[in-house]
Amino acid sequence: MKIKIIIVFLIHIFYNFIYQFIKIYKAMKKNVVFGFLGNVLDQRGKGKRRWKHWRPTIDLCHQPNMPVTQLELLYFPNDYNLLCETVKDIKILSPHTEVNPIEVNIDDPWDFEQVYTFLFDISKNYTFNSEQEAYYLHITTGTHVAQICWFLLAESRYFPAKLLQMSPPKKATLIENNEIEEDDLIALTPCGIMSIIDLNLNRYDKILTRFQQYAHQATELLKSGIATRNPQFNQLIAEIEQVASRSHAPILLCGPTGAGKSFLAKQIYLLKQTNHQIKGQFVEINCATLRGDSAMSTLFGHVKGAFTGANLARTGLLKNADGGLLFLDEIGELGLDEQAMLLKAIEEKQFYPYGSDKPIQSNFQLIAGTNKDLKQAIAQGEFREDLFARINLWSYQLPGLVDRKEDIEPNIDFELARYAKEYGIMPRFNQQSRNAYLNFATSPQALWQGNFRELNSSIIRMATLAPQANITIEQVEQEIKRLNQNWTSTQNSYDDLIPVEIDEFDRYQLEKVLEICQKSNSLSEAGRQLFAISRTKKQRSNDADRLKKYLAKFGLSWEIIHSKNG
Structure with a gap:
């Protein structure tokens, strides 16, 4: 009776082991590898001699720690005989591996466009099942062009795969005795080293640390090494660093005169130059200095005889900035005609010099600076809304x-x-x-x-x-x-604006309001600063109207204040 109990117990343990094994096996992902058949590295001798040499595609399926379930093997028509021999040898070494040959129908394996298009089409037509299968791209074989294309397709996730590279054994043993039987040669086939490259760089601590160091150096460059202690400004600079390093879109720097817009624009240029993202020069102009025909000429150039005094043709600043960075400070001072031409130049990378019907090409990055409230300028018809939309993708308010x-x-x-x-x-x-x-x-x-x-x-x-x-x-x-x-x-300078019969309490308050109005470029800008706290508690705020009514109590208006300032 005891023997029966022991046997039943052992049977129970055995079946439980089998159940757990099947459960683990089902949970394991199947390994699917895409790779080219190497017509040099995979073709190493005929007959028994081929087993004496290391062959990467054969070795790929010979790894005990990573069995290949399915090999999507790409081959060129001229290599069909090599394909047949390779498939046969894989079946000998790794009978569990299913080989799926894919014929490569391109004319030139060194033509980047042809190779990339062919591999891209495979990715679009392949049914990926990442929950049950793990995918790898074998980069040891194939041309350098093919290896680059594998990398690009994996990095862009068209192939949800990791890169896989095979290396020969560190100490390859040459087998010289031709009398050894083929079965023994198969058993002695050199087994190389497999390296898996995961393009998720966050997993590589050293690389991530280097990235962080470079990002820190970049922000220090933008701040010119000044140990900024203001957390909001540090956060702003960190974002500008990311944008400057990754984007060629226009950047709008807003802030009062002297806040450092021009300085920051130059530092952004130096950062992009350090990162080899820009080759042209840094070109700067204050738009407040541009008036009339000279504005068009300075920015876009002109042909000879375009206007009175145009005795020679002129290359404009936009052309000078080709391949570089153009900083237009006080862009809100540009005339509407110049704004329209600038918008065309930004969007189409071309423009017409003043007096010419032949377009000029110029690919520049724009940084614009302003101390104006451009939204207010749009409402007053002084600034184009479409240009504002184009330059306002990345907008930053620099504090005073x-x-x-x-x-x-x-x-x-x-x-x-x-x-x-x-x-x-x-x-x-x-x-x-x-x-x-x-x-x-x-x-x-x-x-x-x-x-x-x-x-x-x-x-x-x-x-x-x-x-x-x-x-x-x-x-x-x-x-x-x-x-x-x-x-x-x-x-x-505003004493004559303040009424004589006024309480000291009201005088001190009014003096501060007039001071802020003087430094501001619009009624709205002054209102936002004066009512910065109370405006957050209202669903709708009209700072300009509140300020206008306050000034009216003392017989003042925005126009009177700024006519005095002029």
């Missing part, structure tokens, strides 16, 4: 210096270093003078109406006047006085 006061200290060091590079003298603060200047520069009293450009001017003045390049506390105090006078004179 007052919104990045934590970055003032590293920018002071940057300006000192830049002065030293230009003039050969390194100016320095002592501890007392540095603290005094820094405390003032980051205080609410520092308006920095000219932003980083004004900070640069301030440092240059102190560095130039510093005895033996040592910036003293006396110089700092003089500079603070000079800055305050500049800002006060700007504020006092």
Whole structure:
């Protein structure tokens, strides 16, 4: 009785083992490999001699750790005899492997277009089942063109596959004795090394680390090495780095005068040049300086006699920027005709010089800068909506210096270093003078109406006047006085706009409103800054209307303020 129980128990264990084995076997994915028959590497001798040499396609099916379930073997018609011999040898070494020959019907195996098209058609017509099958592309055999095409098709996921490469044994043993039987030769067939290349680079720690290093170096280049401490600006620069590295689309840089739009555009150019993404030159123009016929001529060029005074033909800036980067600062100042021609040049990569009926080709990347509210300009009929839509794919608002006061200290060091590079003298603060200047520069009293450009001017003045390049506390105090006078004179220029009979409370408030209106380019821009908090609590906000009504209480309007400013 005990023996029967033991036998039943053993039978139960045996069947459970078989069940688990079948379950695991079913869960295992089948390995499907696509590859070319190598008419050089796979053809290594006739008769018994072929077993003495390493053949990559044979070795592919001879790997104990990765059995090939199905081999999609591509061959050229001239290699049909080699195909038959190879299929026969695979059946001997790996009877479980099903070989599916695919005839390659192309004229030139070194023609990239023909090879890629043929392989692409295979991918589109093949029924992939990634849940039950794992796919590999064998790149050891085939022309270099075929290997490149395999890579491109795997990287773009037309083939949901990994790349597979075979290498000969590290120490291949040559079999010289011709008297050895073929069965023994088969058993002694050299077994090489299989390498699987996964194109998901996130799995390669060293490569990923290098990518992160390059990305960090790129953002440092955009910031010119300035240790930016403002998290929002750091995030903005990180995104601009990605866009600049991966896209050739226009970029729109918005922000107040002196916020660093021109500087950033130059750094983007240097980044693209470092990455070998651009070959042409950096071309820059402030559109506010363009007027009349000279605007058309400067941007698009002209032919001889196009207008009065056009004695010679001229190549415009758009042509000069061919293959490079064109920075149009203050693009909102362009006339509507120039805007229409610019839109055509961006979209079609060609334009007509002034007075010519022959188009000029120019492939440039555009970076545009503006301190205007372009949406407001569109509403007022001053800017084309279609051009705005084209340049607004990547739009970034650069903050002014007052919104990045934590970055003032590293920018002071940057300006000192830049002065030293230009003039050969390194100016320095002592501890007392540095603290005094820094405390003032980051205080609410520092308006920095000219932003980083004004900070640069301030440092240059102190560095130039510093005895033996040592910036003293006396110089700092003089500079603070000079800055305050500049800002006060700007504020006092509106004294005649403020009513005489007004409470001090209202006077201080109105002075601040007038100051913001002066720095802004539109009523809407000023309103957004003045009502930045309360506007978030409203479903619909009309900042311009609120500001207009506030000014009307004191008999003021946007036109009166800016006519005074003019």
